[in-house]
Amino acid sequence: MSEAVRTMMRMDAEAAQEAAAQADAGFLWDFWYPAARSTEIRGQKLVTAMLLEVPLVLGRTSEGKVFAMRDSCPHRGIPLSYGRLDGKVVACCYHGWRFDACSGQCVEIPSLSSQDKLKVERIFAGHYPCEERDGYVWVYMNSPGTHLPETIPAAPALAVFGDKYKVTHLSCELPSHIDHGIIGLMDPAHGPFVHQSWFWRKRGSIHEKAKQFEPIPNGFRMSPHSPSTNSAPYQLLKKITGEPVTTTIDFVLPNIRTEIDQSGKMWFSSRATVTPVRRDICRIDFVAAWNLFFLPVWIFRIFGKIFLRQDQETMIQQAEGLKHNPRLMLIDDADRPAKWYFALKANLIESRRTGAPMVHPMDGPVTLRWRS
Ligand code: FES
Numbered sequence: 493m494s495e496a497v498r499t500m501m502r503m504d505a506e507a508a509q510e511a512a513a514q515a516d517a518g519f520l521w522d523f524w525y526p527a528a529r530s531t532e533i534r535g536q537k538l539v540t541a542m543l544l545e546v547p548l549v550l551g552r553t554s555e556g557k558v559f560a561m562r563d564s565c566p567h568r569g570i571p572l573s574y575g576r577l578d579g580k581v582v583a584c585c586y587h588g589w590r591f592d593a594c595s596g597q598c599v600e601i602p603s604l605s606s607q608d609k610l611k612v613e614r615i616f617a618g619h620y621p622c623e624e625r626d627g628y629v630w631v632y633m634n635s636p637g638t639h640l641p642e643t644i645p646a647a648p649a650l651a652v653f654g655d656k657y658k659v660t661h662l663s664c665e666l667p668s669h670i671d672h673g674i675i676g677l678m679d680p681a682h683g684p685f686v687h688q689s690w691f692w693r694k695r696g697s698i699h700e701k702a703k704q705f706e707p708i709p710n711g712f713r714m715s716p717h718s719p720s721t722n723s724a725p726y727q728l729l730k731k732i733t734g735e736p737v738t739t740t741i742d743f744v745l746p747n748i749r750t751e752i753d754q755s756g757k758m759w760f761s762s763r764a765t766v767t768p769v770r771r772d773i774c775r776i777d778f779v780a781a782w783n784l785f786f787l788p789v790w791i792f793r794i795f796g797k798i799f800l801r802q803d804q805e806t807m808i809q810q811a812e813g814l815k816h817n818p819r820l821m822l823i824d825d826a827d828r829p830a831k832w833y834f835a836l837k838a839n840l841i842e843s844r845r846t847g848a849p850m851v852h853p854m855d856g857p858v859t860l861r862w863r864s
């Protein structure tokens with residue numbers, strides 16, 4: 493067996509081991525995830541990030557294109573982020589191997605002599621498709637040890653209506669497994685307890701609600717409806733426009749919740765993604781855009797931060813309890829969206845395994861009732 497073949501086999505075994513280790517982490521591969529804010533990636537800086545326990549190094553070529561490589565030199569594994577970017581090529585700090593930043597292809601091994609036959613161009617650093625959208629650098633995380641599909645979908649885009657609007661971004665880290673991050677995000681029953689604020693709602697305003705949900709590809713939608721009568725901001729919007737407010741909320745795999753509120757010509761559109769960093773950490777990235785003239789960015793940010801902080805504090809407390817591996821419950825109807833999430837995820841994994849079409853856990857519209 494040639495040395496090259498032996499090395500390749502070892503690498504296959506490593507990839508298989510890595511795939512096995514990550515199988516129980518509960519990650520959904522082959523999707524786009526936001527890795528960093530666009531504004532962080534500038535000049536010749538190499539920036540580190542982690543998605544689904546994969547260490548990444550991000551940067552921007554002199555032509556302005558963002559790239560994402562695995563933050564590990566294929567020679568001896570030192571993080572490439574300790575190296576240098578010269579605008580097009582990343583050079584490792586250890587033996588100076590040079591890699592094309594966008595393709596990961598090795599372009600030079602300085603130690604090779606004129607006698608060496610090694611095919612430099614056959615060596616690749618791990619690299620991932622990378623796109624910029626809505627102020628984020630998105631990275632397409634194909635599962636370990638697999639090749640990229642021929643075509644990959646475009647990175648998600650926030651819905652906007654017209655070209656004059658305000659936009660802002662918020663983020664916060666949660667000490668939670670991705671599943672807890674996501675079911676916390678879609679949970680309708682924690683509002684009156686976690687998000688009690690004078691500006692939002694009081695605990696006493698809790699009342700019974702009935703909302704219709706419908707299946708959509710890879711997710712579900714809370715059908716367009718008028719939002720809660722106990723939320724002050726919606727009431728204000730209605731007063732100002734004199735027209736009804738409608739809200740549509742979608743959840744789609746792997747991790748995206750979008751909400752669109754419209755009243756006459758006024759609109760507010762937001763997206764929250766919960767991204768697995770490691771199996772015990774996830775991050776909420778929240779972006780919102782709106783044309784409501786009475787809502788300055790700074791005011792929105794003050795309230796948005798309070799909101800996220802309330803969720804974050806709750807998740808920190810929950811993590812304390814989850815350390816002891818308690819048995820948990822999902823109840824009807826308030827936890828039905830969480831049940832759909834788990835079923836969607838399991839069915840997607842199953843359909844990818846078998847190649848059969850994905851079975852949607854909902855067979856049509858359904859009305860859920862809860863008090864919040
Ligand atoms: S470890 Fe990177 S060049 Fe040797």
Ligand SMILES: [Fe+2]
Binds near residue numbers: 676682
């Ligand atoms: Fe919340």
